[in-house]
Amino acid sequence: MPNRSIVMMSGLATRKAFDDHLFAAFTERTGVEVVPVYDPTVQLLRRLDAGEHFDVMIAATPSLDALIVNGVVAEGPRPIVRSGIGLAVARGAEHPTITTRDDLLATLVAARSVAYSRTGQSGIYFVDLMKRLGVEDVVLPKATVLEKGFTATALESGEADLAVQQLSELLFVPGAEIVGPLPEELQKWTEFSAGTAAVSAENADVAAFVDFISSPEAAHAYRVTALEPVPSGLLS
Known part of the structure; x- marks a missing residue:
């Protein structure tokens, strides 16, 4: 069993890549266990305000x-991936057309309920997008709003017939099928970076972990979980 460990705080977008692929590979190579704390970026910032400890934070780059x-995170966070937003339906359900702006609008307006996360980057953007497109009075009152977590769970429970979230997060829910990404003209790409805690800046295990998740080897894990490696962070 590993006798050394580090704490990683992360948004949900990268969870499947870390849980399914990267943690085990890193621990096998180094003997260092990674203890994850997952929450939307907004919630992670609240945890920091409450004094919780971390060694590495994976978060939307601007939030760092x-x-x-404030001296909480060391200079030079490492960009690792970017994630786009998409829609999902329950497994086996008909896939609506969302390839154009008009298609997406028609699909959202006709939906019984769209699930989104109140504190997630995708949910914050979705609410703003509905306002910009002038359909907030139609779509939002019948929406299924989760405080945090994977919105596609509302498809499994039957609360909603559409779920909007980062594509990698939609992929996490077995009872959901991804319809596709938002049309490019309405897409919101979110870049995620690895920031090292200032108090952990000299920790060799932390540095090794950041190097590992920024490596070409990690790029495959990101791609198979619907994330796109950031060219400046991953060369492959």
Whole structure:
């Protein structure tokens, strides 16, 4: 059993890549166990305000800026992946057409209920998008709103017939099928970076982990979990 460990806080978008592929490979190679704490970025920031410890944070890149200024995260966070937003339906359900702006609007307006996460990056963007497209009064009142977590669980329970979230998060739920990404003109790409805690900046195990999840070897794990490696972070 590993006798060394580090704590990684992360948003949900990268969870499947880490849980299914990267943790085991890193521990086997180094003997270092990674203890994960998963929450949407907004919730992670609240955990930090409450004094929780971490060694590495995987979060939407812009959210790390204030943490660097405040001395919580060390300079030079490492971009690792970016994630797009998509829609899912329950497994076996008919897939609506969402290839164009008009297709997507018609699908959302006709839906019985769309599930989104109140504190997730995708949910925050979805609410803003509905307002910009002028359909907030139609789509949002009948939406199924999760405080956090995987929105496609609302498909399994029957609460909603559509779920919107990062594609990698939709992939996490066995009872869901991804319809596809949002049309490119409406897409919101979110870049995620690995930030090292200032108090862990000299920790060799932490540095090794950041190097590993930024490596070409990690790129495959990201791609098979619907994430796109960031070219500046991963060369492969």
